[in-house]
Amino acid sequence: MNLINLRIAWRNIWRNKLRSSVVMMAVTVGLFGGLAASGIMKGMVVDMVKNSLENQVSHIQIHHKDFKANNEVDFLIENSSGIIERIKKNKEVKGVCERTKSYGMASTASKATGIMINGIVPEKEKQVTQIYNKLSDSLGNYFISDKKNRILISEKLAKKLNAKIKSKIIITFQDYNGDLTGGSFKVEGIYKTQNGMFDEQNVFVRKVDLDKLLDMPANSSHEIAILLNDFQKAPEVLSQIKPAIPEYFSEAWYDIEPYLKFTSTLTEFMLLIFMSVILLALGFAIVNTMLMVILERTKELGMIMAIGMNRFKVFKMIMYETTILAIVGGALGILVSVIFTWYFGNVGIDISSVGEGFESMGFGSVMRPVLEFADYIQVIVLVFITGIIASIFPTIRALKMRPAEAIRN
Amino acid sequence: MNIIELKDLHKIYNETEVEVHAVNGVDLTFEKGEFAAIVGPSGSGKTTLLNMLGGLDTPTSGKITINNTDISHLSGSQLIDFRLWNIGFVFQAYNLIPVLTAKENVEFIMHLQGRKKNEREARTKELLTAVGLGDRLNSRPSKLSGGQQQRVAVARALASKPKFVLADEPTANLDSKSTENLLDIMERLNKEENITFIFATHDARVMKKARRVITVEDGKIVSDVRKNGDE
Numbered sequence: 296m297n298l299i300n301l302r303i304a305w306r307n308i309w310r311n312k313l314r315s316s317v318v319m320m321a322v323t324v325g326l327f328g329g330l331a332a333s334g335i336m337k338g339m340v341v342d343m344v345k346n347s348l349e350n351q352v353s354h355i356q357i358h359h360k361d362f363k364a365n366n367e368v369d370f371l372i373e374n375s376s377g378i379i380e381r382i383k384k385n386k387e388v389k390g391v392c393e394r395t396k397s398y399g400m401a402s403t404a405s406k407a408t409g410i411m412i413n414g415i416v417p418e419k420e421k422q423v424t425q426i427y428n429k430l431s432d433s434l435g436n437y438f439i440s441d442k443k444n445r446i447l448i449s450e451k452l453a454k455k456l457n458a459k460i461k462s463k464i465i466i467t468f469q470d471y472n473g474d475l476t477g478g479s480f481k482v483e484g485i486y487k488t489q490n491g492m493f494d495e496q497n498v499f500v501r502k503v504d505l506d507k508l509l510d511m512p513a514n515s516s517h518e519i520a521i522l523l524n525d526f527q528k529a530p531e532v533l534s535q536i537k538p539a540i541p542e543y544f545s546e547a548w549y550d551i552e553p554y555l556k557f558t559s560t561l562t563e564f565m566l567l568i569f570m571s572v573i574l575l576a577l578g579f580a581i582v583n584t585m586l587m588v589i590l591e592r593t594k595e596l597g598m599i600m601a602i603g604m605n606r607f608k609v610f611k612m613i614m615y616e617t618t619i620l621a622i623v624g625g626a627l628g629i630l631v632s633v634i635f636t637w638y639f640g641n642v643g644i645d646i647s648s649v650g651e652g653f654e655s656m657g658f659g660s661v662m663r664p665v666l667e668f669a670d671y672i673q674v675i676v677l678v679f680i681t682g683i684i685a686s687i688f689p690t691i692r693a694l695k696m697r698p699a700e701a702i703r704n
Numbered sequence: 705m706n707i708i709e710l711k712d713l714h715k716i717y718n719e720t721e722v723e724v725h726a727v728n729g730v731d732l733t734f735e736k737g738e739f740a741a742i743v744g745p746s747g748s749g750k751t752t753l754l755n756m757l758g759g760l761d762t763p764t765s766g767k768i769t770i771n772n773t774d775i776s777h778l779s780g781s782q783l784i785d786f787r788l789w790n791i792g793f794v795f796q797a798y799n800l801i802p803v804l805t806a807k808e809n810v811e812f813i814m815h816l817q818g819r820k821k822n823e824r825e826a827r828t829k830e831l832l833t834a835v836g837l838g839d840r841l842n843s844r845p846s847k848l849s850g851g852q853q854q855r856v857a858v859a860r861a862l863a864s865k866p867k868f869v870l871a872d873e874p875t876a877n878l879d880s881k882s883t884e885n886l887l888d889i890m891e892r893l894n895k896e897e898n899i900t901f902i903f904a905t906h907d908a909r910v911m912k913k914a915r916r917v918i919t920v921e922d923g924k925i926v927s928d929v930r931k932n933g934d935e
Binding site: 299302303306307310594595597598599600601602603604605606608697698699702 | 758760781784787788789793801802803804813815816817864
């Protein structure tokens, strides 16, 4: 391979160390800024999706065909345990649980608010969601007591209802027969997820207690939630489950909460746009530098064209120089970004002081930047393209020179 | 045997409001092995003539035939290729690539020709030794004197094995000693290896060494003197 052009380009870059270093530093800082911001954005979204799936949505859900539209208690899944046993046989399934769900009103002596009551089987729920993990030590337990009518409420709801551990909360709702019913529940634990909106609306009670109050038929539920070993296998597992229970409506997380998938895709797209805009700006800086370089080396370029260097080779020589500027700066920017993402991905950036608004949108109060290998590859490709495109204009300028005049310059 | 033939060559510049007839009906031939100088005052048209001879400029009318190829109508890229394989250039300001060593500067043109590494290295060493720089192969131009740089430029011009070498004011920036040294080297290469050298100059020292002196004034040849007395 003929490396003379590459050697000339590399040495030319260091003819003016200060100027080249400034351009490279601009690329480094620009790329780092873009990658760090993208990493934080992506990290927040990944965190939001993960939390939503782990605390709330799981990977696949099964309902009565009409339940989602109306949320009526009589749209049941019958023979829940039989269906669960069949689903458990799938190798990709990590955990399955059934839930009874009902809208109702929670009230204390001072306040009342609308809520979604989730009747869960605590041990089974542990296999699917992380609610049991969201109780701090000082704020009660996750259904340790054998006593009936215990309830888990969120910190946010506790504040709203002015309730504490062992406080009594009256829950009222319509039962299976359409009659108004209710029960008194004692707060056993107070949880807190990263999704303020979810927290405000959801309470958890034992399924057996709720079924009794709702007068639910035996072995029935409103929702079966499935957690998989790998969330990306959801379409594959769904295609196996659907034909096995055609009478019920099965759907994967991206259909249950389309905004999760949309937000994920949008973030990827934003990363591409964001980095492209940054590189476009850096490209202009490189073009400007290279135009100065061409001006300074008029004689030299005239000479090499006079002795017989053709247009393509001139383009290659300028392109190498431009691309090296972009790539060295880009490589440093990526290196700093890798270190930043690795460090803060582990340690996290605490934004709890300003995180109130974020939490209500489902984002965590600790940001952990995330960038994948593919993201870096995408940026490397963009840097390459920038280098090549940025060399076109200076090359055109160089090729317009008439060698005889350039030499006499 | 003629290797260069110029027939009724004209070059008119229209870049300003005033039309400039830089070369005005020149007829000229050069034979293989000549050591010739085109001389004349500034603005006489000698550099324009040299540029057209070297394919760096195209005539307004007339014909330039080099080794039986009419280069007057070659396209830009054909001319670049023609220059690479047929013409060696030595410029007034040396015009070496400053980031390359003497050896790399000489090798550069052979890279452009796509010659193999062994051939490049052997020829580079041979040429730099011939111009007295066998011990400065790895020096960059900034570490060489003006005379030494011009000798590297001569070696570079010869590296491509050209049909002839065009040297535009090659001694203009050199002191007497360097000029003498450079001219001796070029004269030796001319005599020993039959390499054709054509100079554009107004340096008396070059004119003295040249075996043919062509004087140009106002774009016309006013005299063509061969040192054996023929005119």
